Amino acid sequence: MTAFTIMNMSMQEEDHLPDLAVQAFRNAFKHASQSSTVVYAKNHQLLKQLPTGEISVIKDISTAYTSISAQHHVLKRKKKQAIV
Template sequence: MTAYSIMKAGKYEDDMIPKLAIHAFRHAFDKACSVATVVYAKEQQLVQREVNGQETVIHDLSQAYVSVDHLPKVLKRKRKQEAAV
C-alpha cells in the first residue's frame, strides 16, 4: 500500500517555489564551496573554485552559447476536426 498526501498550495506558495529553489541552490553551492573544489560556469567561462576562495578560469565557453534567434521555432500540430454525424 502506498501512502501519499495531497498538498494544496495557494497562489502565494506557488509564487514562492522558484525563490525557495534559488535560495536552496545558493545555500548548497556555498556549502559545497566550503568543503571541496567546485567547477561551474560563470559569465561564459568555466571556473574552478578552490576551498580557499581562489577562482581559476579553466575554459572559455562563449563559443558554446547560441543566439535564440537562430533556433527553429516550435511548430504546433493542427487539431483534427471531427465531422459531426
C-alpha cells in the same frame, strides 16, 4: 520505495516556491564550495573554485554559446483517419 505526500498550499505559498528553490540552490552551492572544489560556468568562462576561495579560469567557453533566431511557425494538428 518513494512516498509522495500531498501538500495543501495557498496560491501565495505556491508563488514563493521558485524563490525558495533558488535560495536552496544558493545555500547548497555555498556549502559545497566551502567543503570541496567546484567547477561552474559564469560570464562565458568555466571556473574552478577551491575551498580556500581561490578562483581560477579553466577555459573560455564563449564559442560554445550560439544565438537562436526566433521563428514563428503555425503548428497544425494532423487529421486523424478513421479505421474501418
